[in-house]
Each structure stands twice: as structure tokens, then as C-alpha cells.
Amino acid sequence: MNTITTKYQGLPINSGKDGTLTCRENVLYRIKERMDYMTSRHSKVFFVRFDVTLPKNVNVTDPEVCFRSCFANFIKNRKRKYGTVHYVWVKEIGGINKALHWHVILLFNGSKTQNIHGHFSKLEELWCNALGVTSKGLIDRCDRAHPNGLNNGIMIIRNREDFQSLYEYCFHWASYLAKTNSKETLQGRCFGCSELIKKGL
Numbered sequence: 001m002n003t004i005t006t007k008y009q010g011l012p013i014n015s016g017k018d019g020t021l022t023c024r025e026n027v028l029y030r031i032k033e034r035m036d037y038m039t040s041r042h043s044k045v046f047f048v049r050f051d052v053t054l055p056k057n058v059n060v061t062d063p064e065v066c067f068r069s070c071f072a073n074f075i076k077n078r079k080r081k082y083g084t085v086h087y088v089w090v091k092e093i094g095g096i097n098k099a100l101h102w103h104v105i106l107l108f109n110g111s112k113t114q115n116i117h118g119h120f121s122k123l124e125e126l127w128c129n130a131l132g133v134t135s136k137g138l139i140d141r142c143d144r145a146h147p148n149g150l151n152n153g154i155m156i157i158r159n160r161e162d163f164q165s166l167y168e169y170c171f172h173w174a175s176y177l178a179k180t181n182s183k184e185t186l187q188g189r190c191f192g193c194s195e196l197i198k199k200g201l
Contacts, residue, residue, distance in 0.1 A: 013175040027178035034086040044110025047154045051140035052102040070130040082112040086194040116153035
């Protein structure tokens with residue numbers, strides 16, 4: 001089921017400037033579920049958003065297999081180094097050249113990591129290795145200026161006065177992953193997310 005409202009379970013979503021952008025409720029649900037899971041278990045949660053793109057003018061035989069394999073290795077590496085990490089990713093085709101790409105959010109234990117650059121460097125290394133290329137800039141760090149002055153790599157701290165406003169801001173930003181207008185014609189698996197363990201971390 002889709003939703004075109006400006007709220008999801010009381011939270012703001014990115015439904016476009018005129019409020020008509022349709023979003024997938026199942027993706028919104030998984031984003032919120034993982035944000036709630038992490039903020040209930042960690043006093044600090046480090047929110048990271050990025051896009052994974054393919055090199056231009058390079059024929060990649062099976063990009064989806066490459067992405068899933070690379071991303072699994074990346075998450076395994078991050079867990080080994082930083083402990084708990086949860087994620088949601090979506091596959092899209094869009095832009096001027098209708099290029100395949102992936103949008104991703106990561107949620108870390110903010111007591112273990114506070115800097116985005118090491119995560120992006122490692123992912124870029126693994127992605128280039130998976131594709132067999134040396135291209136740089138295939139990971140869009142989504143670090144363009146935000147209207148409220150925030151930068152990518154947002155620390156959500158449970159007991160601070162700005163907890164709710166930062167949670168809502170990150171959810172709104174993450175809700176871009178749920179938009180339907182560049183997913184409806186895609187074949188195969190369009191999104192994935194981390195598994196939640198109800199007991200422990």
C-alpha cells in the first residue's frame with residue numbers, strides 16, 4: 001500500500017514540494033522499525049545516508065549481484081569493527097540517463113563511531129573491488145548543505161532536548177528511500193534491510 005500524506009505514524013515524510021509524491025508504506029515501516037530499535041537500545045545513534053552508483057561507460061555484467069555481495073561484505077566489516085549496525089537500502093533507476101543506483105541509510109551505535117569518512121572510504125574500496133574498476137566518486141556521500149545546518153552523519157542522542165527533532169529530521173530524510181516514482185518498473189528485489197534481534201543487540 002502507498003501513502004501520499006505528509007505524515008507516517010505521526011512522523012513527517014518527504015512527499016515532494018506539493019505533497020503528492022507517493023511513498024511505499026512497507027519501506028517507511030522498516031525505516032521506522034530500525035530507528036526505533038536502535039534508539040531504544042543505544043543512548044547515541046549515528047545516522048548515515050548515502051547513494052551507491054555505477055561507473056559510466058563500463059559494462060557491469062550483473063550489478064545487482066555485485067551490490068548485494070559488496071554490501072554484505074561492508075556490513076560484516078563494519079560489525080566486526082563497530083558492533084551493532086542496522087540498515088535499509090532501496091534500488092532505483094533514475095536521473096538523466098536512467099541509471100541504476102541504490103539509496104542507503106545506516107544506523108550505528110553512536111558510542112562506537114562518530115565520523116562518516118572511514119565508512120565511506122571502506123565502502124568505496126569494496127565497491128571498486130567488486131566492480132573491478134578504479135573509479136572514484138561512485139559513493140555519493142549526500143553531504144550537500146542541509147537547510148538547518150546539519151551535515152551527513154547525524155548523532156541522535158536519547159536524553160537531549162533535540163532528540164525528537166533530530167529523530168524526525170532523519171526519518172524525513174530517510175523517507176526519500178520510500179518514494180515510488182523510480183521503482184515501479186523495476187524487476188527483482190527492490191529493497192533490503194537488516195534483521196532485527198528482539199533480545200540483546
